[in-house]
Amino acid sequence: MATETMTINMGPQHPSTHGVLQLVLELDGEIVVKATPHIGFLHRGTEKLSEYRTYHQIIPLTDRLDYLAPMSNNLGYVLAVEKLLGITDLIPARANNIRVIMAELTRLKSHLVWLATHALDIGAMTVFLYCFREREEIVDIYEKVAGARMTTNYFRVGGLSEDLPDGIEPIIRKFAEDMTGHLETYEGLLTGNRIWQKRTMGVGYISGQDAIDIGLSGAALRGSGVDWDLRRDAPYCNYDEYDFDVPVRTEGDTFARYKVRLDEMRQSIRIILQGLDKLKPGPILADCPQVCLPPKKDVVNTIEGLIHHFKIVTEGFKPEAGEVYVGIEAPKGELGYYIVSDGSARPYRMKVRPPSFVNLQALPQMIEGSLLADVIAAIGTLDIVLGEIDR
Amino acid sequence: MSKQVVEKLKANFGPLVLGDAEYRGETTVTVERSEIVKICTFLRDDCGYNFLSDLCGVDYLGRTPRFEVVYNMYNLTDKTRLRVKVLVEEQASSVDTVSGVWSTANWHERECWDLMGISFNNHPDLRRILMPADWEGFPLRKDYPLQGPDREPYQGRLS
Numbered sequence: 001m002a003t004e005t006m007t008i009n010m011g012p013q014h015p016s017t018h019g020v021l022q023l024v025l026e027l028d029g030e031i032v033v034k035a036t037p038h039i040g041f042l043h044r045g046t047e048k049l050s051e052y053r054t055y056h057q058i059i060p061l062t063d064r065l066d067y068l069a070p071m072s073n074n075l076g077y078v079l080a081v082e083k084l085l086g087i088t089d090l091i092p093a094r095a096n097n098i099r100v101i102m103a104e105l106t107r108l109k110s111h112l113v114w115l116a117t118h119a120l121d122i123g124a125m126t127v128f129l130y131c132f133r134e135r136e137e138i139v140d141i142y143e144k145v146a147g148a149r150m151t152t153n154y155f156r157v158g159g160l161s162e163d164l165p166d167g168i169e170p171i172i173r174k175f176a177e178d179m180t181g182h183l184e185t186y187e188g189l190l191t192g193n194r195i196w197q198k199r200t201m202g203v204g205y206i207s208g209q210d211a212i213d214i215g216l217s218g219a220a221l222r223g224s225g226v227d228w229d230l231r232r233d234a235p236y237c238n239y240d241e242y243d244f245d246v247p248v249r250t251e252g253d254t255f256a257r258y259k260v261r262l263d264e265m266r267q268s269i270r271i272i273l274q275g276l277d278k279l280k281p282g283p284i285l286a287d288c289p290q291v292c293l294p295p296k297k298d299v300v301n302t303i304e305g306l307i308h309h310f311k312i313v314t315e316g317f318k319p320e321a322g323e324v325y326v327g328i329e330a331p332k333g334e335l336g337y338y339i340v341s342d343g344s345a346r347p348y349r350m351k352v353r354p355p356s357f358v359n360l361q362a363l364p365q366m367i368e369g370s371l372l373a374d375v376i377a378a379i380g381t382l383d384i385v386l387g388e389i390d391r
Numbered sequence: 392m393s394k395q396v397v398e399k400l401k402a403n404f405g406p407l408v409l410g411d412a413e414y415r416g417e418t419t420v421t422v423e424r425s426e427i428v429k430i431c432t433f434l435r436d437d438c439g440y441n442f443l444s445d446l447c448g449v450d451y452l453g454r455t456p457r458f459e460v461v462y463n464m465y466n467l468t469d470k471t472r473l474r475v476k477v478l479v480e481e482q483a484s485s486v487d488t489v490s491g492v493w494s495t496a497n498w499h500e501r502e503c504w505d506l507m508g509i510s511f512n513n514h515p516d517l518r519r520i521l522m523p524a525d526w527e528g529f530p531l532r533k534d535y536p537l538q539g540p541d542r543e544p545y546q547g548r549l550s
Contacts, residue, residue: 040521047506048530052537083415212441212467215495226467233470322414325463325474327444336445338463353445353463361498390521 005033012041016121016376019386021360023375030372035364039357042390050350054316055081055157058350063151065354065388069110071102071142072330073388074155079236080326080337081157084319087288094282095159096237101172101275102145102154103237104268108179109138110331110383111261111268115186118258118380122199127189134182137175144168157317158292159285169276176272183265190258200255204366204378207252214365215358218333219264220382223257225250230329241278242271254381261383291317316345332356332383354388393418393471396438404430409478417474424477424486431462431475431492440464440473443489446499448479448507452533457481458509462489479509488514506531 005028012020020041026034046065050058062073082088116131139149144165146154154161190196206216211224221228229246231239247263249256285292293312298305321343327336333355342348359382366378397411397420407423407430422430434440445463458479465472477486488511490496500511501520508529511517519526528535536542 040519040523043521045530048537086415213494215443215493228467323419323474324415324417325445325472327465327472334444336463338445338447338461340449349447349449351445351447351461357498358495361495 003028010375012038017379018117018384020390021379021384021386023363025372025375027372032367032370032372032375035367035375037360037363039360039386039389042386044391046391047350047352050347052346054345055319055347056312056316058347059155059157060151060153062352063153065352065391066110066330066332066335066356066385067150067387068113068385069106069331070150070152071106071154072110072328072335074153075099075103075237076326076328076330076335076337078155078157079328080324080339081319083324083326084322084339084341085157085288085291085317087158087286087291090286090288091159091237092283092286093238094163094280095284095286097275097278097280098160098164098284099155099237100239100242101272101279104271104275105138105141105172107268107331108265108272109135111265112138114261114331114380114383115258118377118383119190119196121376121380122196124190124193124196127186130182130185130189134179141168141172141175144171156285156292158288159283163284169279172272173276176269176276179269180266183262187262197255199373199377200258200381201251201253203254203370203374204381205251205253206362206366208250210365211252211362214362216333216362217355217358218329218331218383219257219260220333220359220362222246222248223260224252230327230334234327236326236328242274244271254377257381318343318345327353330355332385332388333359352388352391354391356382356384356386357389360384360389393473396434396471396473399438400430400433403433417472419474419476421476421478424479427475427477428487428489428492431489434464434473434475435492438473439466439468441493442467443493443495443499444472446489446496446503448503448509448531450507450531450533455480458484458507460486460503460509484508485510485512487512490514505529508532 005026007026009024011017011022022038024036025032046061059074062077063070065073112131112135116128119127142152143149146152206224208224208226211221227248232246244267247260249260294305294308299309319341321341323340325338327334335355336353338351339347340349367375401408407426409421411420442465444465447461449459456478460477460479462475488500500514503509504517505519505522528540
């Protein structure tokens with residue numbers, strides 16, 4: 001009997017592709033023979049646009065890369081510009097402290113959406129509702145801190161746009177303390193669940209060596225036994241002053257990545273609580289008048305302050321010619337910014353290294369030879385966001 | 392650490408290393424375009440740069456050679472970074488692919504071709520990746536207007 005393969009299309013309008021990802025799948029019965037991802041449906045030309053904007057005007061563009069983790073994108077970008085300016089050591093301790101707290105809240109927020117949608121794709125509806133309940137609390141904290149729920153635009157080159165509002169610390173602390181219990185709830189629903197185990201164990205396997213070769217980073221790499229976390233290995237924002245573990249598992253399958261991310265969330269809670277304990281009053285912007293905006297009270301009360309504000313807003317600042325690459329541990333992996341300056345007020349070239357873009361590249365390798373139903377699990381476990389893949 | 396790698400590269404490849412620079416604690420080495428695969432294989436196998444973080448093209452319009460292809464690599468064992476560059480002329484804008492050295496380079500090189508118009512010899516699958524397949528032109532080039540080829544050039548915010 002002759003057999004022939006069938007080519008089917010999945011996406012870009014498909015709820016399980018987490019955005020506008022199109023997959024062309026060649027199937028032999030229910031087995032995937034070949035998978036070809038097509039991306040670019042959300043391409044907005046962020047890198048081109050940034051060549052026409054001053055350094056401060058680019059921060060809102062970065063919010064829209066990985067829109068599930070806006071603060072991490074802001075953080076990577078401002079760290080790169082600070083390195084380009086050579087002012088990394090001038091950032092006040094309080095600003096770094098708040099950056100760490102917000103970055104870890106962002107990690108929790110991003111992982112909550114990952115867990116919610118990943119579980120929903122595989123059929124666990126309840127977890128979705130629970131995760132979004134907790135995510136809502138983080139978004140509320142965002143709103144109180146930055147004024148926006150998703151596109152926060154909170155960090156600035158040199159520090160933060162404003163200090164934490166009064167009374168927010170107990171709210172963050174209460175949330176972090178409650179979160180430990182919530183994680184137990186999620187694990188109670190999933191970890192020992194036989195359906196969950198059958199849908200995830202051994203699915204989407206990738207070995208450590210292959211994972212390095214294809215460029216996986218973040219939890220996807222740590223699930224394959226490679227112990228690498230940029231917060232520990234190349235500390236930024238004083239991460240070396242915090243006490244946390246880097247969870248690693250060696251199985252390299254979807255279940256391992258699930259466990260790694262959940263353990264990571266526990267570590268994030270630890271870091272947030274330590275960050276709150278460390279929090280001391282102090283300035284939130286570096287003492288760097290050529291880069292940072294003056295305090296608002298100076299702008300409205302003194303002519304010098306007004307001129308200063310005006311000059312920075314209209315002209316921006318001019319880093320000397322040079323180039324830097326800064327990578328941070330974003331929720332989804334290594335988020336890198338490569339910025340080339342030609343000495344003008346705008347970057348000559350800005351290249352974003354989005355973790356999802358590189359992680360998605362591993363998808364065909366993970367699913368070829370497995371069942372069609374496992375494609376859904378593999379997309380979920382890679383934790384992709386098309387906003388940063390397409391840029 | 393990166394200094395030793397530069398010395399090692401110079402000792403092994405001599406004239407193929409065109410220059411090196413240090414800026415903000417980051418090391419950049421410029422090497423000869425024709426031998427990039429050999430040099431990258433050496434860096435991966437003998438210097439431990441087993442992780443290619445990023446690969447991108449930069450357009451220096453008005454300079455000869457016009458383009459640069461930049462490889463940002465990472466050593467997972469001793470946690471150091473290294474940046475390698477090759478210079479690419481406008482007329483023969485092509486570089487040998489390094490997707491045989493790190494398979495992650497596959498999509499990065501496709502993106503570089505798509506947006507910058509630098510082609511990669513022996514690439515397994517050199518198609519456009521972000522722009523539509525029938526797109527004309529290379530948007531990230533400096534002579535490509537921000538608002539697209541058929542519209543008035545962007546005039547705003549010339550401060």
